[in-house]
Amino acid sequence: MVESVTVRAPCSTANLGPGFDVFGLALDAYYDQVQLKKEGKEIRIQSMDSIPTELEKNSAGLVIKEMARKFKIKSGLVIKIKKGVPPGFGMGSSAASAAAAAVAFDALFKLKLDGNSLVQYAGIGERASAGSVHYDNVAASVLGGFVIVRTAPFDVIRISPPKDLVLCVAVPKIPVPQKKTEVSRKVLPKQVKLSDHIKNLSNASALTAGFMKKDVFLIGSSINDIIVEPARKHLIPGFDKVKKNALRAGAMAVTISGAGPSMIAFTSTSSNPKRISDSMKKGFSEAGIDCTVAICRPSKGATVI
Numbered sequence: 001m002v003e004s005v006t007v008r009a010p011c012s013t014a015n016l017g018p019g020f021d022v023f024g025l026a027l028d029a030y031y032d033q034v035q036l037k038k039e040g041k042e043i044r045i046q047s048m049d050s051i052p053t054e055l056e057k058n059s060a061g062l063v064i065k066e067m068a069r070k071f072k073i074k075s076g077l078v079i080k081i082k083k084g085v086p087p088g089f090g091m092g093s094s095a096a097s098a099a100a101a102a103v104a105f106d107a108l109f110k111l112k113l114d115g116n117s118l119v120q121y122a123g124i125g126e127r128a129s130a131g132s133v134h135y136d137n138v139a140a141s142v143l144g145g146f147v148i149v150r151t152a153p154f155d156v157i158r159i160s161p162p163k164d165l166v167l168c169v170a171v172p173k174i175p176v177p178q179k180k181t182e183v184s185r186k187v188l189p190k191q192v193k194l195s196d197h198i199k200n201l202s203n204a205s206a207l208t209a210g211f212m213k214k215d216v217f218l219i220g221s222s223i224n225d226i227i228v229e230p231a232r233k234h235l236i237p238g239f240d241k242v243k244k245n246a247l248r249a250g251a252m253a254v255t256i257s258g259a260g261p262s263m264i265a266f267t268s269t270s271s272n273p274k275r276i277s278d279s280m281k282k283g284f285s286e287a288g289i290d291c292t293v294a295i296c297r298p299s300k301g302a303t304v305i
């Protein structure tokens, strides 16, 4: 009888410009690992990383608590979490742990849940950090590749990204508020102009077509968000400089990764990603901020290892 399962789940970038709360892309830059083990009488979290270990305050803990309740699991469980995704920087850190937890629970108890159900369970974990449920990061971490989250009716559509898509991520070393996603959602407009909605919708549609057609240039030229990015960019010191530098260095598009403060540039194998990531680092450094850069590719989803 299997008593323990370990799952590795990738980080992700959400929104990809115009697809706020709808688009996600799994990235091979960082991974979280969750081991789920039947042990004792209670559910508890173990980690060497500085993350909350109360079930309700941890995205993986919330997922396991809810799944154990739903599937009437009586045994105790130990959730061992190894963080690889930097928490609080817009790289889908809470989502990676939540996705790994949902997939581990499914494997340990042989539930054979489908992709949509796994994403919905993983989404419960987002409440721990965002204060509300959104599925773009968890969908990417569970399923891998590029994902479109439709909420009514709930359905996640996965598309394999083009092989020549390359991403440059810059993670600035700045202090982030504890509930950063919640904070960065509060600055967003409650209502948008119809003409702005049309512009974002047309870019979002073109971006989807770009993934379907495996056309990196169509993807790049569609990453243009006139609703969320302008409302959030003041939260990222050096934003304009980083974006300008990366575009000058050959990036097709640059935007905020998820709720930020990381920034992400979209490029292709035919460009010079090192030059682009160096230019992003320089942009942050001109604003007096150090940053970590990663050149990455789309990743597959959460995997039992």
Ligand code: HSE
Binding pocket: 014, 015, 020, 021, 022, 090, 092, 134, 136, 137, 181, 184, 185, 258, 259
């Ligand atoms: N779509 C979410 C947001 C992602 O931008 O708030 C959070 O990582």
